[in-house]
Amino acid sequence: MKTAIEMKGVRKTYGKDVVAIDDLSLTVEEGTIYALLGPNGSGKTTTIRILTSLANADKGNIELFDEKLSTHKNFLRKWIGCVAQQSGVDPMGTGRENLMLQGKIHGLKGKALKNRVEEMLTRFHLQKDANRLSMNYSGGMKRKLDLAMGLIHQPKLLFLDEPTTGLDPEAREDLWKTIRQLQQEEGLTVVLTTHYMEEADELSDRVAFMNEGRIVAEGTAEELKNKLGGDTLTIQCTDNAQAVHATEALKKFYQVTRDERTLNVQSKQGAEELPKILKVLENDQTDVRSAAVSRPALGDVYLMYTGKALREEKK
Numbered sequence: 001m002k003t004a005i006e007m008k009g010v011r012k013t014y015g016k017d018v019v020a021i022d023d024l025s026l027t028v029e030e031g032t033i034y035a036l037l038g039p040n041g042s043g044k045t046t047t048i049r050i051l052t053s054l055a056n057a058d059k060g061n062i063e064l065f066d067e068k069l070s071t072h073k074n075f076l077r078k079w080i081g082c083v084a085q086q087s088g089v090d091p092m093g094t095g096r097e098n099l100m101l102q103g104k105i106h107g108l109k110g111k112a113l114k115n116r117v118e119e120m121l122t123r124f125h126l127q128k129d130a131n132r133l134s135m136n137y138s139g140g141m142k143r144k145l146d147l148a149m150g151l152i153h154q155p156k157l158l159f160l161d162e163p164t165t166g167l168d169p170e171a172r173e174d175l176w177k178t179i180r181q182l183q184q185e186e187g188l189t190v191v192l193t194t195h196y197m198e199e200a201d202e203l204s205d206r207v208a209f210m211n212e213g214r215i216v217a218e219g220t221a222e223e224l225k226n227k228l229g230g231d232t233l234t235i236q237c238t239d240n241a242q243a244v245h246a247t248e249a250l251k252k253f254y255q256v257t258r259d260e261r262t263l264n265v266q267s268k269q270g271a272e273e274l275p276k277i278l279k280v281l282e283n284d285q286t287d288v289r290s291a292a293v294s295r296p297a298l299g300d301v302y303l304m305y306t307g308k309a310l311r312e313e314k315k
């Protein structure tokens with residue numbers, strides 16, 4: 001397999017005080033889906049801006065398809081598509097007009113432009129709405145039009161910055177299906193950023209957890225979950241003070257992380273361990289509201305590496 005992206009020791013600062021990303025290294029193989037997962041401000045968008053050459057890194061080495069980005073920017077741009085967080089769709093234009101304009105920006109013209117626009121409308125099931133103003137499109141349709149615009153020039157590498165934020169579950173599933181098809185049928189390499197654990201788990205071949213500008217863990221979703229081993233016991237206390245109390249009591253025996261009033265305890269045999277844990281808490285006079293045993297989810301792994309929960313929705 002060839003390498004689509006190779007980043008080594010990349011750093012980007014804004015002004016004197018903000019280190020947006022630091023010592024960031026990652027490798028993305030061609031034809032794979034790679035997810036950058038992290039909370040607001042962890043450096044995901046900055047990473048994408050640098051890789052799409054919209055921002056310059058202060059330090060480090062970046063290669064796309066074995067070519068140095070800093071010396072082959074214009075050439076490499078042709079291979080890159082980007083769908084930003086903010087929609088690039090002109091609400092006053094129809095779907096077709098938006099695609100025509102985007103195609104022209106990329107130097108397409110005449111028959112080639114027309115053919116490609118029709119191909120994209122068909123590909124994204126937008127033909128019957130092609131002459132409607134895009135301001136009247138649903139959220140899911142707008143996102144598909146954004147995606148079609150990002151692909152008009154047939155890039156080899158597509159960046160998606162939070163592709164499904166704000167979409168309802170059905171539109172989200174639909175977009176996941178489309179992204180998967182693009183990878184499987186057209187061999188597209190996709191790098192996406194997301195807040196959604198489920199999205200990273202479902203879609204990506206590899207996941208990088210970002211926190212405060214650094215990658216704190218990386219691997220396939222399965223590899224990351226296996227790092228925790230065993231089960232996760234989720235214990236809800238009645239309030240934060242009780243949860244702090246409970247964490248102290250359990251820390252002597254278990255690996256415990258806390259997010260407000262919720263405790264996560266890692267255990268090889270969760271079901272067997274649960275009564276013992278409840279006994280410890282009872283002896284400690286901690287009020288427990290509920291307790292459950294489950295297989296670790298990506299969120300549990302994130303919590304282990306960063307000590308904080310990744311909110312599923314933007315704050």
Ligand SMILES: Nc1ncnc2c1ncn2[C@@H]1O[C@H](COP(=O)(O)OP(=O)(O)OP(=O)(O)O)[C@@H](O)[C@H]1O
Pocket residue numbers: 014018019020021038039040041042043044045046047
């Ligand atoms: N143009 C800018 N000027 C100054 N600081 C910036 C700029 N862009 C980003 N930052 C800062 O860099 C850090 C990383 O931001 P970035 O947007 O890359 O994070 P993110 O993980 O994409 O967040 P979000 O999920 O909210 O989009 C933050 O502290 C942010 O405030």
